[in-house]
Amino acid sequence: xxxxxxxxxxxxxxxxxxxxxxxxxxxxxxxxxxxxxxxxxxxxxxxxxxxxxxxxxxxxxxxxxxxxxxxxxxxxxxxxxxxxxxxxxxxxxxxxxxxxxxxxxxxxxxxxxxxxxxxxxxxxxxxxxxxxxxxxxxxxxxxxxxxxxxxxxxxxxxxxxxxxxxxxxxxxxxxxxxxxxxxxxxxxxxxxxxxxxxxxxxxxxxxxxxxxxxxxxxxxxxxxxxxxxxxxxxxxxxxxxx
Numbered sequence: 001x002x003x004x005x006x007x008x009x010x011x012x013x014x015x016x017x018x019x020x021x022x023x024x025x026x027x028x029x030x031x032x033x034x035x036x037x038x039x040x041x042x043x044x045x046x047x048x049x050x051x052x053x054x055x056x057x058x059x060x061x062x063x064x065x066x067x068x069x070x071x072x073x074x075x076x077x078x079x080x081x082x083x084x085x086x087x088x089x090x091x092x093x094x095x096x097x098x099x100x101x102x103x104x105x106x107x108x109x110x111x112x113x114x115x116x117x118x119x120x121x122x123x124x125x126x127x128x129x130x131x132x133x134x135x136x137x138x139x140x141x142x143x144x145x146x147x148x149x150x151x152x153x154x155x156x157x158x159x160x161x162x163x164x165x166x167x168x169x170x171x172x173x174x175x176x177x178x179x180x181x182x183x184x185x186x187x188x189x190x191x192x193x194x195x196x197x198x199x200x201x202x203x204x205x206x207x208x209x210x211x212x213x214x215x216x217x218x219x220x221x222x223x224x225x226x227x228x229x230x231x232x233x234x235x236x237x238x239x240x241x242x
Contacts, residue, residue, distance in 0.1 A: 001027065002025075002028065003028070003115075004030045004047075004049045005022055005027050005028065005029055005048055005049065005050045005051070005052060005115070006030055006046065006050070007019060007022075007031070007032045007033070007052050008033045008034075008051060008052065008053045008054055008063065008066070009054045009081065010034040010035065010056075011054075012034075014104075015032045019032065021108050021111055021112065022115075025112050027115065030042065030046045031046060034057065035057055035061055036057065036066045039051075039053075039066055040070065040073070043070045043074060044073055047074060048074075048076055049077075050076060050077050050115060050119060051067070051078050051079070052081055052102075052115075053066065053067050053070075053079070053081065054080075055082040055093065056083075064092055064096060068095075071096065075126075077098075077118045077119065077121070078096055078098045078099060079098060079099055079100040079101070079102060079114050079115060079118050080093050080098050080101045080102070081104060082101065082102075082103060082104065083105075094177075094212070094215055094216065095175070095219060096175070097175030097176040097177050097178070100114040100115075100117060100118045117206075121204065148160055148161035150187070150189055150241075151241065151242035152241060153227060153240040153241065155167055155168045156224070156228055158187075158189075160186065163179055163183055164179070165179075167224075172223060173223075177202055177216055178220050178223075180201060181220060182220070182239070184201045185198075185229065185238070185239035186239055189239050189240070191238060193236050193237055194236040195213060195236050198213060199212075199213055202216070217229070
């Protein structure tokens with residue numbers, strides 16, 4: 001069997017249909033959860049490779065908050081299932097940095113494609129992180145720091161080898177897309193990066209949706225100093241070098 005997938009869905013007929021699709025596509029459904037307690041238990045016990053997460057569960061339980069709890073347990077890609085396509089809901093779901101969305105009612109091909117893309121993207125991220133870990137082991141700490149750090153304003157520095165942002169030597173916790181956004185800005189520190197180039201890099205040339213970058217930038221700026229990233233009206237964004 002292929003990737004092991006946890007299905008978090010409170011409508012039993014939909015859950016059964018999803019499991020059938022997964023098996024036919026070569027994946028292994030490792031369990032179905034209709035509520036948060038069951039989902040957390042399965043995630044901890046069975047270590048899924050991907051989670052399909054309904055945004056609204058039994059008794060109005062919040063699938064977005066549940067996804068955040070699961071990702072704290074395990075670095076697993078989340079694909080949201082939702083009948084709610086309101087921009088506010090999608091923007092809030094984006095805080096979890098999901099690997100995809102599938103709108104209900106969905107077709108088999110739509111679900112299969114979303115899962116395939118999510119697994120490939122997650123594998124690419126994991127491979128990059130592993131490569132960085134190998135590099136860190138091979139170089140002397142001082143040599144590594146001198147080669148890889150880009151000095152930024154307000155005590156920030158970007159480690160372009162480990163793909164992480166530091167503030168006064170401490171790691172700034174960021175989501176996957178926030179990391180990609182900081183990456184393209186920091187690699188071009190002191191220069192304006194166009195909106196089109198940012199969207200192409202952050203979303204891997206996939207359709208991001210109107211307002212997706214603004215929403216992502218809003219969340220990122222709340223984690224950083226107010227003067228680190230500047231908006232250049234109608235041109236793009238720039239992260240300021242030290």
